[in-house]
Amino acid sequence: EAQVTQNPRYLITVTGKKLTVTCSQNMNHEYMSWYRQDPGLGLRQIYYSMNVEVTDKGDVPEGYKVSRKEKRNFPLILESPSPNQTSLYFCASHSSWAITDTQYFGPGTRLTVL
Amino acid sequence: TQLLEQSPQFLSIQEGENLTVYCNSSSVFSSLQWYRQEPGEGPVLLVTVVTGGEVKKLKRLTFQFGDARKDSSLHITAAQPGDTGLYLCAANNMDSNYQLIWGAGTKLIIKP
Numbered sequence: 265e266a267q268v269t270q271n272p273r274y275l276i277t278v279t280g281k282k283l284t285v286t287c288s289q290n291m292n293h294e295y296m297s298w299y300r301q302d303p304g305l306g307l308r309q310i311y312y313s314m315n316v317e318v319t320d321k322g323d324v325p326e327g328y329k330v331s332r333k334e335k336r337n338f339p340l341i342l343e344s345p346s347p348n349q350t351s352l353y354f355c356a357s358h359s360s361w362a363i364t365d366t367q368y369f370g371p372g373t374r375l376t377v378l
Numbered sequence: 379t380q381l382l383e384q385s386p387q388f389l390s391i392q393e394g395e396n397l398t399v400y401c402n403s404s405s406v407f408s409s410l411q412w413y414r415q416e417p418g419e420g421p422v423l424l425v426t427v428v429t430g431g432e433v434k435k436l437k438r439l440t441f442q443f444g445d446a447r448k449d450s451s452l453h454i455t456a457a458q459p460g461d462t463g464l465y466l467c468a469a470n471n472m473d474s475n476y477q478l479i480w481g482a483g484t485k486l487i488i489k490p
Contacts, residue, residue, distance in 0.1 A: 268420070304387075306466065306482040307421075322477065354420050367478075369420025 266291045270355050270370035277345055278378050285340045285373050287355030295358050296338040297322070297367070298330060300351040307354070313338055345377040381405070382467055382481035390487040394456055399484040401467035402449040407479075408470055410450050412441055415464040415483070457488045 268289045277283055289296065297312040299322075309322030313332040327349055329341040338357075342349060355370040385400045401410065409428045413421035425434050427443035427450060434441045438461075440453040454461055464483045471477040 304482055306382075307468075307480040309477055312477070356420070366423045366426075367421075369422070371418065372420055 266368065268355055268357055268368050268370035270353075270373050272373060273371060274374050276376045276378065279346055280344050283342050283345060283375075285342075285353060285355075285375070287338045287340065287370060288336050289338075289355075289357040289368070290336065291357060291359070291368065292335065293357040293359045293368075294335070295361060296332070297356045298328070298338070298340045299354045299356065300324065301354060301372075302351050310340070310353075345375075347377045349375065350377050351375060382469060382479055384465075384467060384481035384484050386484060387482070388485045388487075390489065391457060393458055393488055393490050396453070396455050397457055397486070398451055398453045399465055399486070400449065400451050401481050403469070404448065405469075405472065406447050407472065408447070410443055410447075410467060410469045411478075412450070412452055413466045413468065415466060416462075421464075421466055454486075457486075459488045459490050462486060462488050 271286045294315050298310040299307040301307050308324045310324055310328050311319055311322050311330040313319045316332055316335055319330050319332055332338055353373045356367040358365050358367045383402050391397055411426045412424045414424055415421040425441045430447045431445045432443045438455045442451050464485050466483045467481045468478040471479050
């Protein structure tokens with residue numbers, strides 16, 4: 265079954281404690297993205313990756329890092345989380361940036377930073 | 379700045395009623411997508427429209443792309459509780475080949 269998986273699904277942490285949210289896709293897609301979703305703001309892109317070892321900033325990259333060492337994995341790293349990073353996070357993958365292409369989303373990670 | 383504004387933000391209606399939600403912008407887009415997101419899940423693509431004036435149907439859902447490719451609507455006929463969810467529109471960012479612009483969504487609740 266084609267899918268995007270994220271772990272953990274829920275995480276409560278404290279300010280400054282480094283954390284990593286993992287993302288994996290089994291569709292051999294080249295393109296992957298991380299989004300955060302906040303009420304009234306919709307989805308905002310944090311980082312995206314066009315292929316292994318190729319990443320770029322999205323609209324809200326401050327406070328986040330990513331890596332793409334393998335095609336299937338695209339972890340999101342928060343080196344020193346702060347309360348304003350409390351949000352719902354989604355990983356997505358797609359095979360191309362063609363205008364008719366479909367983005368496949370993971371189930372989301374709800375992060376609370378105290 | 380390219381923005382997508384969705385209206386209404388929230389809609390609660392009875393099963394069997396019809397409804398229309400909107401996605402508007404002052405910018406022109408070459409394509410627009412509608413996604414549905416259910417609680418606890420990620421968005422799932424419903425449809426992509428690419429031609430001005432295009433109408434696509436998905437069972438009881440009818441999607442239309444405006445003639446000028448600046449806006450879109452989603453009409454649901456005889457809404458059912460299974461239609462409950464957050465409906466998001468997204469369009470290609472004309473300034474970047476690798477990004478979509480997202481609306482904030484319409485939260486739809488269909489009461490039995």
